Amino acid sequence: xxxxxxxxxxxxxxxxxxxxxxxxxxxxxxxxxxxxxxxxxxxxxxxxxxxxxxxxxxxxxxxxxx
Numbered sequence: 001x002x003x004x005x006x007x008x009x010x011x012x013x014x015x016x017x018x019x020x021x022x023x024x025x026x027x028x029x030x031x032x033x034x035x036x037x038x039x040x041x042x043x044x045x046x047x048x049x050x051x052x053x054x055x056x057x058x059x060x061x062x063x064x065x066x
Contacts, residue, residue: 001022001023001024002022002023002025002048003020003021003022003048003049004020004021004022004023004026004029004046004047004048004054005018005019005020005046005047005048005049005051006018006019006020006021006029006032006033006036006044006045006046006047007044007045007046007047008033008036008037008038008041008043008044009041009042009043009044009045010040010041010042011040011042016038016040016041019036021033026046026054026055026064029046029055030046030055030057030062033046033057034057042058043056043057043058044056044057045057053065
């Protein structure tokens, strides 16, 4: 199972919370991150273990990075 690093960022660009999760795939990691975020979260970023950004959620929409 791959590991993903998830960062929850507020409007002031401060990391509220950072966690590493083990999920079956990126879709599952996105669902989990969305469910775990609170009302103060403005951006959710998902990184791989090499610290490369692979997905970002802003304004309620996910965008994968190539």
